[in-house]
Amino acid sequence: MLVVKALQKSYGQGQGAVLDRASFHLPRGAFAALVGPSGSGKSTLLNLVGLLDGADSGEIVIDGMRVSSLSPTEAAWLRNRLIGFVFQSFHLLSRLTAWENAALPLFHRGVGRDERKSRALAMLDRVGLSDRACHRPEQLSGGQRQRVAIARALVGEPRLILADEPTGNLDRATGLQVMDLLRELNRDLGVTILMVTHDRDMARFCDRAIEMRDGRVQPLVEVG
Numbered sequence: 053m054l055v056v057k058a059l060q061k062s063y064g065q066g067q068g069a070v071l072d073r074a075s076f077h078l079p080r081g082a083f084a085a086l087v088g089p090s091g092s093g094k095s096t097l098l099n100l101v102g103l104l105d106g107a108d109s110g111e112i113v114i115d116g117m118r119v120s121s122l123s124p125t126e127a128a129w130l131r132n133r134l135i136g137f138v139f140q141s142f143h144l145l146s147r148l149t150a151w152e153n154a155a156l157p158l159f160h161r162g163v164g165r166d167e168r169k170s171r172a173l174a175m176l177d178r179v180g181l182s183d184r185a186c187h188r189p190e191q192l193s194g195g196q197r198q199r200v201a202i203a204r205a206l207v208g209e210p211r212l213i214l215a216d217e218p219t220g221n222l223d224r225a226t227g228l229q230v231m232d233l234l235r236e237l238n239r240d241l242g243v244t245i246l247m248v249t250h251d252r253d254m255a256r257f258c259d260r261a262i263e264m265r266d267g268r269v270q271p272l273v274e275v276g
Contacts, residue, residue, distance in 0.1 A: 053078055053079055053080040053081070053082065053114070053115060053211065053212065053244045054077060054078040054082075054101065054112075054113070054114055054212060054244060054246065055077045055111070055112070055113040056074060056075055056076050056077065056097070056101065056110070056111075056112055056269075057075050057110055057111040057112075057113075058073045058074070058075055058109070058110040058111070059071045059073070059074040059075070059097070059100060059107045059109075059110035059111075059112070060072065060073060060074075060107060060108045060109045060110055061093075061096055061100065061105075061107050061108055061267075062108060069267050070093050070096045070267055071093045071096055071097060071100075071107070071110075071267045072093075072266065072267040072268050073110070073268065074093065074097055074110070074264070074267065074268060074269045075110075075269060076262050076269050078244060078246065078260075079244075080115075080211075080242070080244055081238070081242045081243075081244055082244050082245070082259060082260060083234070083235065083238045083244075083245045083247075083257070083258045083259050083260075084245065084246050084247070084258055084259070084260045084261065084262055085247050085248075085249050085254070085255035085257075085258040085260070085261045085262070086098065086246060086247065086248045086249070086261075086262050086264065087248075087249060087250070087252070087255055087261050087262070087263050087264070088263050088264035088265055089265070090250075092264040092265050092266060092267065093264050093266075093267040093268075094248045094264050095216060095248060097264070098214055098216055098246070098248055100112065101114075101212075101214060101246065102131065102135055102137060102214045103119060103122065103127040103128075103130065103131045103135070104131075106120075107120060114130075114134055114135075114211070114212060115134065115211050115212075117130070117134075132157055132160055132161060132208065133161075133208065133210070134210055134211050134212060135210050135211075135212050135213075135214060136157070136204070136205030136206055136208065136210040136212070136213045136214070136243075137205055137213075137214050137215075137216075138198070138201050138202055138205050138213065138214070138215040138216070138218045139201065139215075139216050139217075139218075140216055140217035140218065140220040140221055141221060142189070142194075142197045142198060142200070142201045142221070143201065144189040144197055144200060144201065144204075145189075146188060146189050146190060147188070148188070149185065149186050149187060149188055150176060150181060150184050150185050150186070150187050150188075150189075150192065150196075150200045150203075151169060151172040151173055151176060151185040151186065152172070153189070153200050153201075153204055154172040154175055154176055154200055154203040154204045154207055155168040155169060155171065155172035155204075155207060156204055157204065157207055157208040158171060158172070158207060158208060161208070171207055172185075172203065172207055173185055175203040175206055175207045176199075176200070176203050178203070178206075178237075179199040179200075179202055179203045179233060179237075180199065180233075181196060181199050181200060181203065184196055184200075193226075194221055194222050194223075194226060195222055195226035195229060195230060198218060198219075198221075198222065198226075198230050199230070199233065201218075202218075202230075202233065202234070202237070206237065206241070206243070210243065211243065211244060212243070212244050212245075212246070213234075213243055213244070213245045213246070214245075214246055214247075215234070215245060215246070215247040215248070216247075216248045217248055217249060217250065218230060218231075218234070218247060218249075219231060219249070219251065219254055220249075220250075227251075227254065228254075231254055231257040232257075234247070234257070235257050245258075246262075
């Protein structure tokens with residue numbers, strides 16, 4: 053499903069390599085934790101896989117498609133259809149309701165309002181928030197906001213979910229609930245998930261861990 057080959061990335065002259073020949077692969081349906089100390093290159097790697105930035109060299113293959121050399125327009129088009137994002141800070145639009153936030157990927161595809169709403173409501177129901185569909189973010193708890201963000205990530209039926217510290221702004225009990233939900237969606241929908249986390253307890257929900265140190269990927273570890 054996801055193949056990363058010898059990725060190199062540096063920022064500015066004399067800064068050294070943020071990523072140094074980083075390589076790994078994930079099969080379809082994997083749930084992987086990307087772990088390592090701050091500054092090890094985790095977020096940079098996630099941004100490259102998410103087509104939000106470009107590598108200096110190396111290759112990324114998602115679902116059989118080489119995506120490393122796409123133009124910005126091509127990358128945006130493919131990102132909207134292949135990849136869903138879950139962020140630590142939720143990134144919900146305050147003026148929109150839960151269902152409108154969840155439907156945003158479909159809006160950017162040009163899907164009509166009725167279909168957008170129907171699909172968003174179905175996904176909110178899937179994550180246990182059907183009774184909050186017309187609430188705005190300020191009316192929701194942190195855990196509920198993250199569930200809206202997960203619904204938004206999944207509404208377009210992506211093949212890969214990238215989650216950057218999805219429990220980082222949540223209390224422990226709520227974070228565990230979010231991880232239970234991600235694990236359930238991974239198993240039920242078969243979506244591949246790559247998650248950055250500093251929390252080893254959260255990483256235990258995954259079936260494998262990719263450890264990074266000094267921009268390099270360490271040998272893959274099975275944790276499930």
